[in-house]
Amino acid sequence: MPRQSGQWRGKSFIQGGRKFLRDALYMPALVCSRYNPDLRQKYQAMTEAQKPAKVALTCLMRKLIVLANSLIKQDRKWSPKLT
Numbered sequence: 360m361p362r363q364s365g366q367w368r369g370k371s372f373i374q375g376g377r378k379f380l381r382d383a384l385y386m387p388a389l390v391c392s393r394y395n396p397d398l399r400q401k402y403q404a405m406t407e408a409q410k411p412a413k414v415a416l417t418c419l420m421r422k423l424i425v426l427a428n429s430l431i432k433q434d435r436k437w438s439p440k441l442t
Contacts, residue, residue, distance in 0.1 A: 381420070384420040385416065388423060392415070397440065402416070
């Protein structure tokens with residue numbers, strides 16, 4: 360783990376960012392990790408790679424933001440991938 364300046368030896372964390380956005384995306388990411396096949400596969404791959412569950416959820420939260428931005432940009436609604 361990279362050291363921070365000074366004598367800090369504890370676990371570092373990020374507290375900045377937009378809290379209202381993190382709060383708003385946490386539950387949808389949790390639901391997607393259970394019920395959306397594509398995002399569930401990503402979540403399981405990360406947890407199998409020994410990533411903490413919260414890190415995997417944060418990854419899904421970012422994926423939801425990217426998905427929402429692309430849907431808005433293309434002016435279309437989300438539809439499930441047909442196999």
